[in-house]
Amino acid sequence: MSKEKFDYFIKGEKGKYEVVIGLEVHAQVLSKSKLFSGSSTKFGADPNNQVSLIDSAFPGMLPVINEECVKQAVKTGLGLNAKINNYSVFDRKNYFYADLPQGYQISQYKNPIVGEGKVLLDMPYGSKEIGIERLHLEQDAGKSIHDMDPSNTYVDLNRSGIALMEIVSKPDLRSPDEVNAYIKKLRSIMRYLGTCDGNMQEGSLRADVNVSVRKEGDKKFGTRCEIKNVNSIKFMQMAIQYEAARQVELIESGQEINQETRLFDTKKNETRSMRSKEDAHDYRYFPDPDLLPLKLEQKLIDDIKKSLPELPDKKKERFIKEYGLNTYESNVLVSDKEISDYYEEVAKLSDKKLAATWMMGDLFAMLNERGLDISKSPISAKHFAELVQSIKSGEISGRIAKEVFEIMLETGDNPKKIIDSKGLKQQSDPKELEKMINEILSKNKDKVDQYKSGKEKLFGFFVGQVMKSSGGKANPQLTNEILKKLLNG
């Protein structure tokens, strides 16, 4: 694939500006119960139905760490090629809000469970490494509902105390496309690991986006603004575009950028100031005296390391080597673990390259159209492999394959049965084909003459006629060969 050049700059009147982006991703840990209590974490329960005395901060209640969440964080850290800290500390982040029952969030401040790591992105201009600053565990807050009553706010504490991993990137991202690739990559890694379902609609993955701009070539970072709690990739991209443009405008008009926290208004597509640095919360972090420091034995970390599944980067390399796919195909097919599993099943039973092409074409289009995950595909990997094999062997043409694919969707039958019962087998006998073609040519003598006198475009017309009279079953390659021979001969 030809490599493009990176070219995302904001063009101001006084020059080009580079956009510098860092993300704080909040990923909900996949676990049955909350970070410090036994309450369920299931999504969609009635309000305040998954709330323990601990989650609602009753007097005398104490947090007890959920080991499952710790293991999930370690697993994720290993998936991000990061350093796992054997010693970490839970701190209290103090602030008042109605949906924060304790009056503080238990988080990790100075000593996170996971330290520096990295994530690889495949961009059109090559592979790019994004640094991970840290990953720490923290509690989610509840939810304030302001629109159910004209004068009261309702509070739902189902989310309160659910474990989140905050994954902080280094300011290594430079464009909305890179943000897109980064989030997708994180999501993919966590889904492979089974540590976060990455479901953005349900709020399992959200991000605070830090944006600054600087003149192209400048070494020093500009003043950054933090856009809070953005919950889709599209909104992140829109917010970055708006925010970067706003900052460039300020700089060009000679104004200062205030370091501040901003909100993205999805309806108006703009960011708005929430609070400036001066009124920034003083969270008064200090180690939570209810919890002992978290000490991880190296054996636990090593055991988790041994149990890690093959992750997308490794799998991609293997797909290229083992199945002869190109980087693009490989990237697409490993992005989701279930897609890669499906592909491998198909590839085992059919042509590996053709399987990739057909999966990424018709199968994905169909799934997309129906809004289905591959796990819910109406066509099994085995049937799909048979279809690919029928194309590869020349039994049916690509065009007919599309028809068979549609019938498979409707009936759930295997392709062999469909091809046989509908007589869709490709006409690949050269003698019969030549006979048919000769008949067509003799019926269209005028066109043959025109072709021979130089109107070569008519070749397509003859192919069309052959397909028409064969009901689309004529082997296209063979048809081409015979036509050429007879017309040019």
Place this chain on the structure above:
Amino acid sequence: MTDITNQSLNEIIENVKTKKVSSMELTKAYIKNIESAKKLNAFVTTTFDQAIDKAKQFDNRPNFDQLLPGIPLAVKDLFCTENTKTTAGSNILNNFIPSYESTVTKNLWNNGSFLLGKLNCDEFAMGSSNETSHYGNVINPVGDQLVPGGSSGGSSSALAANLTPATIGTDTGGSIRQPASFTGTVGLKPTYGLCSRWGIVAFASSLDQAGPMTKTIKDCAIMLESMSGFDEKDSTSINKKKEKYSKNLKDNIKGLKIGIPKEYRVDNMPNEIDELWEKGKKILKDLGAQLIDISLPHTKYALPTYYIVAPAEASSNLARYDGVKYGYRSKQGKDLVEMYEKTRSEGFGDEVKRRILIGTYVLSSGYYDAYYLKAQKVRQLIKKDFDDSFTKVDAIFTPSTPSSAFKIGEKTNDPVSMYLNDIFTVPVNLAGLPALSLPAGVDKQGHPLGLQLIGKTLDEQKILNIGFAFEKNCSFKNEIKKWWS
């Protein structure tokens, strides 16, 4: 039979076991005492009906193998009790009825006892005189003008006035030992982590520890055995085998090395305290213990350290009282922030507000390193002082308080002088060690005074043994006249 409520817990248990007295008779005797002692204001809530039911149940199907068979007990109102109002001495919890039982009280009930009522205390256990309670100050049965100490002042008063055969308190900086000292009773602060904190309204989590308050050392051992134990719901709880403190109580302390720290002789300390200490040392020496002079050089930093660490933790622990979920809520607020402000300003008393302010300040950015972080470092040094000393001695012997019970109102306008009352008790909390306050004598006015035995981590048995031997040879008798009924 003479008034049974004059007896020690151990004697009462023997009488119940030998059927000389029924649980019902016992319960009624205490109810009678409590009803005639309203002047002391020791109780915030009484649970007489429930106690009568429990006593009846016990008498119908007695189990004499339990540690506390059919014994009614009143407890500090800092322990959450299921279906019984729990106020922590605060207006902000004036309507709070927990749906759960604290681990410590549950342990007591599982050993055969039941609840008689909830005892007054300083608001959120912040105080040394029981004058910060929203439910009014408690009076010391020793004298009608005297404070009972604090924060477990309702507990010490009720115990000394025979309103409960034994009780429990919590000790964050001396809240069990100082009131015990002021009322001529025994108070033990166990090793941090020996008793579960689950279900106890938190003041300062890294210092809070529940413990027994009793008339005798034997009673103290029985209560400690009943209330302590590992609890997986408290991450700071120590996982160890339960000990039989009362069965293993021994009065032979021959050859034990007792450390006498020179730093516990403070300026302006009344001579009487010094004399009492000397008398105590002589008793231990006569019992065959070896007295060894030791130094705990960082002792003088303990009080300032405590008054950074404790308020810091408290400022965060008390953030949950915001009027949103339970407890008092002001009706005045127009929006969320105003509701918070009014609720907390109407719900908390002055001392609590003072400590929230101090705590918030020392944790603030720009001050954290100078105060909180430094205090944590000093705390380590204080702990190290003790660790070093304990390589040379088996226990440390000091006065419990720098004075006897002071007058009601005497120190309310001088918080620092109030805080100074905890000067001998606070270092122990910072180090997480067990310490016992023993009644040892009286001052010129006849007010009780206590001496303190500090043990190594989890060495409760040894300080109880020393206390047991001391008690037998001290000839202290608590002469409280029943002036209140």
